[in-house]
Amino acid sequence: xxxxxxxxxxxxxQYLDDFKAGDRISSGSFEVTAELIRSFAELYDPQPMHIxxxxxxxxxxxELVGSGWQTLAITMRLLVDAKLLGGNPIIxxxxxxLRFHRPMRPGDSLKAIAExxxxxxxxxxxxxxxxxxxxxxxxxxxxxVLTQAWTLIVPTRTAVxx
Amino acid sequence: xxxxxxxxxxxxxQYLDDFKAGDRISSGSFEVTAELIRSFAELYDPQPMHIxxxxxxxxxxxELVGSGWQTLAITMRLLVDAKLLGGNPIIxxxxxxLRFHRPMRPGDSLKAIAExxxxxxxxxxxxxxxxxxxxxxxxxxxxxVLTQAWTLIVPTRTAVxx
Numbered sequence: 001x002x003x004x005x006x007x008x009x010x011x012x013x014q015y016l017d018d019f020k021a022g023d024r025i026s027s028g029s030f031e032v033t034a035e036l037i038r039s040f041a042e043l044y045d046p047q048p049m050h051i052x053x054x055x056x057x058x059x060x061x062x063e064l065v066g067s068g069w070q071t072l073a074i075t076m077r078l079l080v081d082a083k084l085l086g087g088n089p090i091i092x093x094x095x096x097x098l099r100f101h102r103p104m105r106p107g108d109s110l111k112a113i114a115e116x117x118x119x120x121x122x123x124x125x126x127x128x129x130x131x132x133x134x135x136x137x138x139x140x141x142x143x144x145v146l147t148q149a150w151t152l153i154v155p156t157r158t159a160v161x162x
Numbered sequence: 163x164x165x166x167x168x169x170x171x172x173x174x175x176q177y178l179d180d181f182k183a184g185d186r187i188s189s190g191s192f193e194v195t196a197e198l199i200r201s202f203a204e205l206y207d208p209q210p211m212h213i214x215x216x217x218x219x220x221x222x223x224x225e226l227v228g229s230g231w232q233t234l235a236i237t238m239r240l241l242v243d244a245k246l247l248g249g250n251p252i253i254x255x256x257x258x259x260l261r262f263h264r265p266m267r268p269g270d271s272l273k274a275i276a277e278x279x280x281x282x283x284x285x286x287x288x289x290x291x292x293x294x295x296x297x298x299x300x301x302x303x304x305x306x307v308l309t310q311a312w313t314l315i316v317p318t319r320t321a322v323x324x
Contacts, residue, residue: 044235046242047251057252068254069238073231080208089209089221092230097255148235 014086016119016129016154023116027078029140032066033059034106040070065103071110072098073147075137078112084156093130096149102139109140114150176248178281178291185278189240191302193229196268202232214287227265231310233272234260235319240274246260253315260310264301271302276312288320 015017029103041050045067049152054062076090084090102112117132131154137146175181196215203212207229210217210268238252246252266272280295293316299308 005216041237044239046239049251050298067235069231069235072200073229073235076231077206077208077230089211091222092262095260096258098254098260100254147253 012086014088016156025114027082027112029109029111030074032108033048037066050108068100075112091153093151098148111138174248178249178318181319185277187243189272189274191271192236194270199228230262232265237274255313258311263306
């Protein structure tokens with residue numbers, strides 16, 4: 001292995017072999033506006049608490065809050081930009097245990113952290129395997145907004161060397 | 163109970179008491195365009211297979227496909243429009259077992275079905291309870307695109323009569 005390869009792996013691990021339990025990938029931040037909340041909700045989740053400030057006051061939230069599905073989508077954007085798999089496509093086998101701990105509000109700034117729980121080779125193919133990640137999305141007060149468990153399909157180095 | 167109430171419940175069940183295992187709520191349909199796929203992906207999932215027809219040919223998908231997170235968002239829209247809880251807000255306690263069975267493509271027409279698995283009263287509060295649903299999203303060929311398990315927080319009739 002060349003020094004350059006080593007450096008490249010440290011910057012952007014991308015194959016199953018590059019990851020181990022405990023590794024953490026941290027994202028940048030994403031600023032949430034009322035306009036962004038409304039434009040998503042009008043198309044995908046047109047409920048009063050997501051589209052209308054006045055109507056939102058009558059709900060249990062008491063104010064305009066973002067759709068949970070938009071929080072999910074923003075988390076994906078944060079991890080794509082963080083090059084979670086070093087630019088390899090992020091392809092999920094399963095997503096589990098999604099919990100929305102608190103709503104996303106206008107003015108929030110979200111970040112995501114993905115922590116590697118384990119990597120597992122595929123039983124049937126040596127060019128890929130599975131990686132289990134715990135993904136946590138937080139706001140600017142370091143409060144947890146969303147947690148979820150991802151199982152991704154990740155190529156091994158065998159895939160490129162074969 | 164008035165005949166009118168009975169009719170209203172049959173049309174749009176909305177309280178925990180109105181649902182039982184085996185009930186199914188079916189949505190209308192949602193037409194997916196290449197433009198819609200790209201506009202979502204540019205903001206939330208800017209990977210080559212979702213934003214660029216040419217680049218998508220080089221991926222394992224071989225063509226432009228929608229982000230899985232957009233499939234999720236469209237499923238929410240379908241079930242909001244279907245008045246899943248009769249207009250009561252759809253608030254999730256947990257979402258689990260999300261599996262993307264096949265990609266969503268331009269020209270697809272998606273539908274969703276939510277099937278009630280069980281209802282459970284809350285142990286601590288008599289004005290609400292939990293409803294477990296299996297949610298299935300299909301395309302115009304009746305192929306399964308997405309399956310997931312929802313646990314929603316649903317008010318009981320006690321909540322309105324207290």
